[in-house]
Amino acid sequence: MSNTLLLIAPLVYFLLAVPVALVAQRWRVLPAALIALGGVAGALASLWVLRESEVITLAGWQIAPFAQFSVRLDALAAFFVGVICLPAVAVAIYGIGYLNAAGADHQHAPPAAIDALLAAFLAAMTLVVLADNVFSFLIAWELMSLVSFFLVIGDGRQATARRAGFIYIVMTHISAGFLLLALLLLARQAGGFEFAQLRAATGGLDGWERNAVFGLALVGFGTKLGLIPLHVWLPRAHPAAPSHISALMSGVMVKTAIYGLVRVIWEFAGPGPAWWGGLLMALGAISAVLGILYALMERDLKRMLAYSTVEHVGIITIGVGAAALAASKGHPTVAALALTAALVHLYNHSVFKGLLFLGAGALQTGAGTRDLERMGGLIRRMPKTALCVLIGALGIAAVPPLSGFAGEWLLFQGLLDLGANVNSATIGLLVALAAGALALTGALAVAAFVRAFGVGFLAQPRSAGASAAREVPTSMLAGMALLAASVIAMGLAAAGVVRMVRPVTTGLVGTHATPALGEGNVFNAGWLSGAYAPWAVVAGLVAVGVLPWLVARLLGGAGRERVAPPWVCGVDLEPRMQYSATGFAKPIRLIFQAVIRPQRTVDVDRPISAYFVSSIRYDEQLHPIYERHLYQRGVAVLVGASRRIRTLQSGSIRAYIAYIFLTLLVVLTLTRLL
Amino acid sequence: MDWLLLALQIPLMLLLAPLVQGIIKTSKARWQSRRGPGVLQPYRDIAKWLSRESVASDQASWIFRAAPPVYAAAILFAALLVPTLERRSPLPAIADAIVFVGLFALARFWLAIAALDTASNFGGMGASREVAFAALVEPALLLVLFAVALPAGSTSFSAMVGDGWPGAAAVPAFAALLVVTIAETGRVPVDNPDTHLELTMIHEGMLLEYSGRPLGVIHWATQVKQLAFLSLLAALFFPWGMADAGSRAPLALLLGLLAWFVTVVVLGLLLGVIETAYAKLRIFRAPDLIGVASVLGVLAVMLTFVVEG
Known part of the structure; x- marks a missing residue:
């Protein structure tokens, strides 16, 4: 019983902090203390499980006939709970002063809302690594993405934050789509949605299925990870959130994708x-150097x-x-x-x-x-x-x-x-x-x-x-x-x-x-x-x-130091220098320009003669090539297709009823035929 | 850990580093038909700096004061890892070849932020160039070390000291490490140790605001770094005459000392010849040369597989 408590203690604290943050808006120390307690509890649970090599499971709560909610704390999950909980403690303490301070970059969202979302975010991430079946995992994954999306956009008044949030939510759902496919493919073979069934069925997968699952999981988790070229959302979304949330998104959230990748490679689909x-080494090396x-x-x-x-x-x-x-x-x-x-x-x-x-x-x-x-x-x-x-x-x-x-x-x-x-x-x-x-x-x-x-x-x-x-x-x-x-x-x-x-x-x-x-x-x-x-x-x-200091002291007596302005060729020192x-x-930009391709424009104004420069304007920008070639083309195709599909949307209720009827016919015929 | 070896290597590195520098400088002077200041000049310079007062920038913080001892400590510690007298590292159980590279990164980090700390533009220039070139040098250095470590089966310097020229990989590995040594010691054709001309300077740019005792410590440490790289070249590729590991015979150690010093001086003379024979590269041509070293490093690692497999 106490073991089960170990498993759910951090979750309980994090979830409890959500309503507390919303109710006790005056005492922001309360939710922070709850989150910090949850972090400590989680870190201790993680250490205990890793020490004792015990696996704790908790199954129950039938959501639907085919879906139940179950969690499991094994060594891998425990390690990641530790990864989540240590920064969580620091972030909770930091957040108290940070959100109250003037000039912080939290985009006008009320501190209480950010506190509540922070607690929910931590709970969702913990759930992702604890989830023990396809449904729990996907729900937690989606919850994690949505909560962080709200934290990125703030109250939506800043255009850059809205744009970052939009790109983030699109990419994260592309990622979720691939993961859904990968997990459903696995579940079809296993004949069930429990992770235990998935593990047991690994041997039954043929090579093609293994590769398909790996490929889908790589795109799905790789997007969340921010592997180049799937990273476009990351440098936009992470900085847009309040800094202590950025700390969690960059420090912790991306790691849940490594968790998923490791589970899939070693437990569900592999060893491949x-x-x-x-491929992973090559992608990793490219991301490391370009990043x-x-x-x-x-x-x-x-x-x-x-x-x-x-x-x-x-x-x-x-x-x-x-x-x-x-x-x-x-x-x-x-x-x-x-x-x-x-x-x-x-x-x-x-x-x-x-x-x-x-x-x-x-x-x-x-x-x-x-x-x-x-x-x-x-x-x-x-x-x-x-x-x-x-x-x-x-x-x-x-x-x-x-x-x-x-x-x-x-x-x-x-x-x-x-x-x-x-x-x-x-x-x-x-x-x-x-x-x-x-x-x-x-x-x-x-x-x-x-x-x-x-x-x-x-x-x-x-x-x-x-x-x-x-x-x-x-x-x-x-x-x-x-x-x-x-x-x-x-x-x-x-x-x-x-x-x-x-x-x-x-x-x-x-x-x-x-x-x-x-x-x-x-x-x-x-x-x-x-x-x-x-x-x-x-x-x-x-x-x-x-040692060298001792030698220097012996050779030169007590050190003398005079303080003077630095030498800047005889003029007064300015910060601009x-x-x-x-x-x-x-x-570094020059050495690696073939890789990063900076574009620079230098405008020199010489209004009187070639020898008298009145002003120089220097502009240098980076336009990553994959953004132009990969994403802009993809978006163009998507927008074009949407435009064509839009003609279907007449706004007339009769047309929609006709669509529904036609769809029904097609589905019925298909089920009959198949 | 071998306390005797350690007790020998600390004074060896500290006391002989200026001498090696003096020999290189004098030989270079002779090649250039000058008389040169004599082989003992680096000792006189260091003694002079150590006895003089230091002038610090009025913009500098504690970083500027903390950097010289950290820089010196990291480099001296790295120099203690390289086998010199015996076929083993004095500190094999504590740090290996990867830590050796890491310690130089630590030294570079501190010297670079100290250069920025002075608010002088020359410091920024030196730091900016140093970290950019080091980014190219470090992969080459690590790849060379790996090319030697792979056949040896360990990254410990003790295991990496073979019988000299271990296989075909040694040729590109030696060439790469020679370029790395030239770059790391700030010599022509990558950098010029004798000038403060801002168009060309890299390492010296970072030191421009240092004077007196801190400057002496930094110069001394930089000479130890040079000796450490020459010793590394000697240990990995020409370990002739080194005493066997664990040998306590005074004669063997003495022979090892002699062989090591002769090899290091010969390699130093080679650097002097290169410095005389080549013109300094334009600053943004230097990356091409260092890039060649990286490619040679990859080649060396590849060759260890081809030769073995």
Whole structure:
């Protein structure tokens, strides 16, 4: 009984918070406390299930003769409940101050409504990973999409938010359509809608059906994931929501699609042929590299973070693909290592991406802007926010010893393990390209977050808003500090996260990565002795960091420092002289222009003579090629077809009755014939 | 972990890095028919910087002050991972080749934000170029390391030190790592270590606002980085004369020290020759060269499969 309580506790808290938020509008601490409690309960439940390797199920509530509502908490679901619940706690605390603060970007929607929707959003995401049959899953999935849609559009007064919401709802329903087809195809073979029946029927699927299910699920989940080229909605919708919701959408919601993909590949349709994994690795690599390149070109901080989500989703997909490839080639330990890498990175990403979005919200609140070119100098005006964002930036840039590096280290090991065990030149090329793409992505991420932090927080303020910026309220700082501490903790205790994932890989692949991995706080990867011990690296860094200082002190006595204006060729320093965010990314834009295709127009006015320039106008834009070639054409076809169909809509009631009659006739004839 | 090896490698890296720099500079001067300042000049420079007062930008925050020690610590720690005297890394149980690359990313991150912190446009210019070129260098470096790690069966430097020229993959891997070393140490034809001309500078641009002791620490660390990359080249491709792993014989260690130093100096002279023989590339031609290194890296990884399979 108490076990069942474990399963539903977070759900109960989240669902309870919805009416409380609407009723107790004056005391916004109440729903926040309920959500935070639900988050803690969920995190504890997740840890308990992963520790005890127990599966808790709860079936019941017959919705319809053929559909009942059932939930199940196994290792995989428990892991994802943890992924949802840790950021949820921080977001709930942060939300108290954030929605009350002036200048926040929540688009005029009343705070109470956002609180209620936040609670519903968390409940829906939890339900998605707990759902144990097709109906529960699809209902939860749809609920998650709809609630987040409302959070994106706010009260609908902003045209950009409406447009973002529209694109989001269209893409998300295309995604849901593909998922419906995939699940119905599975259910037809299984003869039932329970996930248990789907699992049992896996053996009965022939190759064609497996591939069809995989293809449909890939498009369906890939859209939610934001894999390029299905990502068009993501950089529009994620930034449009209030920042703490963006944190959940980017940090957590996209991960539910990884959850679905993993379930389908390992439990419902797989293990499939090798090309599934290869395709996933290729798509992941493309998304990772393009995602970070587009992020580097953005000057809107939240859009930049959203593109960075596309990047990390790509990295996670590389890991899932490598695991699928290894599994289909019959190397379970390799698959376990790659899957561990993907899941560890997924967890880490949910934390540092959440933190950075909360930081973006703090900047909006404190400095009144999301535009990097209008920030600057904020490390003095908002020192605590700056420290939190710096930790998040170091984490996401994947430098040791913080959490981002641990995930990428594991993924490199997984790829090498795959290459070492599967001896084929094709897979060798795939591994080399994926590893190269991953390395390129990592280095570009350093560039992207040096740019975001350096331009946003350092040097001189670039606008009046930035020079009058104020530190944000304590609740917002507390939310950020919780996640910042997690970034550090999950970096140092990365082996603990690896141990947490063990039951998940054991459940899916049948084994976990080599026993040495994650033992005693050292990572010893698949083979001989590639090792990474975060604690020891920190100790070493501190030791050798103190050493040169000691030498310098011995050689030069006490350090003296004078403060003076920087050298700018003899004129007075102005904020305009600093490198702008656009200028900072210029070398990368030039180097990769064949890939990202910037379009620039420079208008130079020379009204008097060629030697006297009166003004220069510079405009540079990115028009991603797939948007033009893929989406605009698709939309044109769709609009054309709609126009033709519109002639049927005469508005006359008799015509409609005739349509109904004709449809009935056709259906009756068809059923008779078939 | 081997404390003896560690106790030897720390002073080795710290004390010999300026000497190697001095030898490269002097040899370059000779190639260019100059006398040069002498091989000990880098020591004098460092001593001078360390004893002078530092002038900080009035716009700079704590980032500017924290960056030099973090930069130096990350680089020195990375340098301790590379096998020098023995056929194993002094810290095999703590960090491997991937951490080695990660530590340089950490160093670069801090130096780049410190450069932006000064509010000077030169700092921004240097940081912007450094992170852009590093984005191309890092994949090449990792791919080379993987090409060596795959046949060795481990990313630990201890396992990766083979008998020298391990198979056909070694040729492209060596060429790629040579280009990476040139780029990472800021040498012609990618960067020019001897100039502050803003049209060409990359690494030096980030240091423009540093002076006195912090500047000395950064220069010293950069020389350690150069020695670490030369040692990496030596360990992966020319590990001749290295003592066997776990060997405690003083003679073997001494021989290892001698062999390592000669190899590193010869490789350093090669860098000097390259620097003299080639003109610096235009700044946006450099990515082509580094791109070639990445392609060579992919080729090297591919070759390990073809040769084995």
